[in-house]
Amino acid sequence: MADNNTAKTETSGNVLHMQDVTMQFGGVVAVNGLTLDVNEGEIVALIGPNGAGKTTAFNCVTGIYEPTYGKVAFKGETILSNTPKGKMEKMYLGEVTPTSIPIVKNTPDVITKKGIARTFQNIRLFGQLTVFENVLIAKHMRAKQNVFSATLRLNRAEEARMRAETMALLKEQHLDHLKDEIASSLPYGLQRRLEIARALATEPSLLLLDEPAAGMNPQETQELTDFIKEIRETYHLSIFMIEHHMDLVMQISDRIYVLDFGKLIAQGTPDEIQNNQKVIDAYLGVSDDVED
Numbered sequence: 197m198a199d200n201n202t203a204k205t206e207t208s209g210n211v212l213h214m215q216d217v218t219m220q221f222g223g224v225v226a227v228n229g230l231t232l233d234v235n236e237g238e239i240v241a242l243i244g245p246n247g248a249g250k251t252t253a254f255n256c257v258t259g260i261y262e263p264t265y266g267k268v269a270f271k272g273e274t275i276l277s278n279t280p281k282g283k284m285e286k287m288y289l290g291e292v293t294p295t296s297i298p299i300v301k302n303t304p305d306v307i308t309k310k311g312i313a314r315t316f317q318n319i320r321l322f323g324q325l326t327v328f329e330n331v332l333i334a335k336h337m338r339a340k341q342n343v344f345s346a347t348l349r350l351n352r353a354e355e356a357r358m359r360a361e362t363m364a365l366l367k368e369q370h371l372d373h374l375k376d377e378i379a380s381s382l383p384y385g386l387q388r389r390l391e392i393a394r395a396l397a398t399e400p401s402l403l404l405l406d407e408p409a410a411g412m413n414p415q416e417t418q419e420l421t422d423f424i425k426e427i428r429e430t431y432h433l434s435i436f437m438i439e440h441h442m443d444l445v446m447q448i449s450d451r452i453y454v455l456d457f458g459k460l461i462a463q464g465t466p467d468e469i470q471n472n473q474k475v476i477d478a479y480l481g482v483s484d485d486v487e488d
């Protein structure tokens with residue numbers, strides 16, 4: 197694989213490029229040679245049966261995991277890149293044969309500052325803080341540019357600016373009337389909305405949503421579908437989303453990637469994916485005893 201740290205990806209307007217990303221835990225290859233792209237302004241879904249490796253793939257983009265092998269580039273800059281070393285060189289079970297590529301490491305906070313934000317499968321708000329405080333903390337995260345400003349108190353003007361921006365964001369998200377509510381006291385659907393607002397506070401250009409419709413009823417899911425389309429336009433976002441609600445996925449995705457047992461088994465438009473036999477088999481589970 198030709199590579200260097202600053203190489204631009206081939207696709208113009210490419211926001212996220214994952215190349216041969218492999219994540220191995222002991223003897224389990226959770227993600228196996230995953231290559232995919234998210235281009236500017238796209239909504240791209242990553243789907244697949246339970247345990248297919250979707251969340252692990254997200255964790256490899258946001259720096260929670262250091263991939264065992266492969267590269268992740270954001271707007272043409274390699275943000276994570278690794279090749280098996282030491283014991284893993286012998287244990288490696290990935291499908292792509294590793295080559296010697298430069299090692300690039302970045303922690304999740306650095307990756308967030310570069311412009312990638314995410315939400316989690318299990319909502320991770322600061323439950324005991326207010327709606328306002330949850331978003332303000334994310335603003336602070338964006339503002340802290342280095343260790344000095346992170347350890348010194350911010351000046352009053354900057355604090356006031358961040359508070360004003362937090363309020364403006366809550367208004368845009370129609371959450372301003374709830375600003376003093378304790379986050380954990382909100383209904384589930386609103387907690388999800390708040391988690392997205394908090395992600396937006398870091399001013400991302402790529403937003404990763406991990407099962408945003410989990411636990412929602414059909415009406416809430418439809419509202420969320422409209423909401424995701426709306427924030428893509430308002431904030432000029434590219435969106436990469438894991439989701440099990442197929443109605444939502446088929447309605448809003450420009451393109452879909454399908455994982456099964458860590459490997460990409462299909463990619464295409466919603467129409468192409470719906471009619472793909474490999475995808476249908478993966479979801480239904482092909483079994484030898486179905487004829488009985």
Ligand SMILES: Nc1ncnc2c1ncn2[C@@H]1O[C@H](COP(=O)(O)OP(=O)(O)OP(=O)(O)O)[C@@H](O)[C@H]1O
Nearest residue numbers: 221224225226244245246247248249250251252253
């Ligand atoms: N930290 C870890 N240590 C060991 N194995 C792990 C770890 N994280 C994930 N796995 C394994 O990797 C595989 C993929 O898990 P992952 O959670 O990424 O799947 P998923 O597609 O997101 O599933 P779901 O749709 O149920 O959320 C599973 O077999 C899982 O048990």
